[in-house]
Amino acid sequence: xxxxxGLSLRQRLLFGGAVLGGAAVVVILLVIVIAQTSAADGQPxxxxxxxxxxxxxxxxxxxxxxxxxxxxSIPSVEKCMGCHEYIATDSPQIQKLHGYWERQExxxxxxxxxxxxxxxxxxxxxIAAAVSCGACHGAVEEMTVAEPVANMNMGxxxxxxxxxxxxxxxWDCAVCHR
Amino acid sequence: MAEERNNGHKWTMIVDLDKCTGCQxxxxxxxxxxxxxxxxxxxxIRGRANHWIRxxxxxxxxxxxxxxxxxxxxxxxxxxxxxxxxxPVYASYHSTEENVNIQVYNRCVxxxxxxxxxxxxxxxxxxxxxxxxxxxxxxxxxxxxxxxPGVMEKCTFCIQRIRRGRxxxxxxxxxxxxxxxxxxxxxxxxxxxLIFGDKWNEHSRVAQMVPSxxxxxxxxxxxxxxxxxxxxxxxxxxxx
Numbered sequence: 001x002x003x004x005x006g007l008s009l010r011q012r013l014l015f016g017g018a019v020l021g022g023a024a025v026v027v028i029l030l031v032i033v034i035a036q037t038s039a040a041d042g043q044p045x046x047x048x049x050x051x052x053x054x055x056x057x058x059x060x061x062x063x064x065x066x067x068x069x070x071x072x073s074i075p076s077v078e079k080c081m082g083c084h085e086y087i088a089t090d091s092p093q094i095q096k097l098h099g100y101w102e103r104q105e106x107x108x109x110x111x112x113x114x115x116x117x118x119x120x121x122x123x124x125x126x127i128a129a130a131v132s133c134g135a136c137h138g139a140v141e142e143m144t145v146a147e148p149v150a151n152m153n154m155g156x157x158x159x160x161x162x163x164x165x166x167x168x169x170x171w172d173c174a175v176c177h178r
Numbered sequence: 179m180a181e182e183r184n185n186g187h188k189w190t191m192i193v194d195l196d197k198c199t200g201c202q203x204x205x206x207x208x209x210x211x212x213x214x215x216x217x218x219x220x221x222x223i224r225g226r227a228n229h230w231i232r233x234x235x236x237x238x239x240x241x242x243x244x245x246x247x248x249x250x251x252x253x254x255x256x257x258x259x260x261x262x263x264x265x266p267v268y269a270s271y272h273s274t275e276e277n278v279n280i281q282v283y284n285r286c287v288x289x290x291x292x293x294x295x296x297x298x299x300x301x302x303x304x305x306x307x308x309x310x311x312x313x314x315x316x317x318x319x320x321x322x323x324x325x326x327p328g329v330m331e332k333c334t335f336c337i338q339r340i341r342r343g344r345x346x347x348x349x350x351x352x353x354x355x356x357x358x359x360x361x362x363x364x365x366x367x368x369x370x371x372l373i374f375g376d377k378w379n380e381h382s383r384v385a386q387m388v389p390s391x392x393x394x395x396x397x398x399x400x401x402x403x404x405x406x407x408x409x410x411x412x413x414x415x416x417x418x
Binding site for chain 1: 185186271273274275276278280282283284285321322323324334337338340341345348349351
């Protein structure tokens with residue numbers, strides 16, 4: 001701080017601004033890094049899609065809403081316990097599940113795929129149009145940790161909508177924005 | 179941007195002024211369905227009341243033989259809409275699929291040109307962050323965007339219900355039926371004064387009622403081609 005003593009008020013303000021600006025940049029970068037990693041490794045239970053797919057469980061068995069409406073839905077603890085009351089009960093991850101079941105708490109999963117609040121996506125419409133889950137979610141059956149494979153922005157949606165037969169109808173803004 | 183008949187739908191509302199009692203149930207239903215923010219008293223006095231439907235009240239006759247007449251006014255979903263060509267960012271645009279005027283909130287930059295060019299004064303500007311007094315904030319409709327400040331909004335004919343109805347029919351692989359899609363206002367109307375449907379479906383209730391002798395449109399001479407038809411009340415002179 002002694003070095004600052006010889007500077008004018010203007011120079012001091014400039015110096016302070018630079019320090020604050022630098023700090024802000026560091027904080028923003030940290031937030032971005034944390035936001036990108038938290039979904040992948042911060043899940044309350046290390047759920048493994050691959051093991052479930054290898055045992056022949058279809059996506060819809062757990063994500064029951066996917067053929068019915070907008071939300072694919074995350075299975076309830078009860079659904080998990082339907083099998084895991086008896087299967088793999090000695091695994092530490094399944095014991096975590098039993099903990100949630102006994103405390104009657106929902107599992108605080110972290111969202112992996114997200115859309116902004118002004119975008120309205122309907123899973124059932126896409127299933128009805130024979131779009132496979134993997135077209136947007138990638139090979140989830142190979143994933144030990146669920147991760148987004150595509151940047152689901154407007155260009156991603158429209159690239160596919162543009163190739164459809166009823167392209168004009170699918171380009172209407174009201175299809176997604178309400 | 180005049181409309182041409184296509185494979186889409188021509189969503190149309192009929193307002194039967196003979197049946198409207200001015201109860202404002204439609205206004206309340208609209209607020210609940212569309213996350214319309216509640217304006218404070220001060221804002222209302224400054225002419226910034228936020229309602230997608232307003233009930234205009236007219237007095238007819240001399241005291242004591244006075245009659246109250248009501249005219250519900252909301253976005254007329256013009257076929258040739260004055261709000262559309264003035265938007266510099268295409269936030270106000272005409273849906274060729276639903277043939278209604280859509281406001282894309284996330285695209286709107288708040289120039290308010292559309293509101294100034296609307297002869298019906300049905301477009302509203304969000305001057306402030308939306309406010310919902312307790313416990314109203316717990317009943318927000320998840321199917322509708324809560325508009326941020328600096329954004330224009332207006333009646334959408336409950337586009338979320340239109341889309342949901344169409345998507346559901348699509349999922350079930352069947353054609354859309356008349357009366358399946360009902361906006362919140364028409365659903366809440368106790369006297370069935372509001373009738374909604376697809377005018378291009380000739381079997382719809384709306385298509386059969388439009389050629390009525392009592393029919394008129396608001397400011398029809400402007401050539402805006404509204405999709406809202408009013409049916410005159412028995413003794414009323416509104417629209418003449």
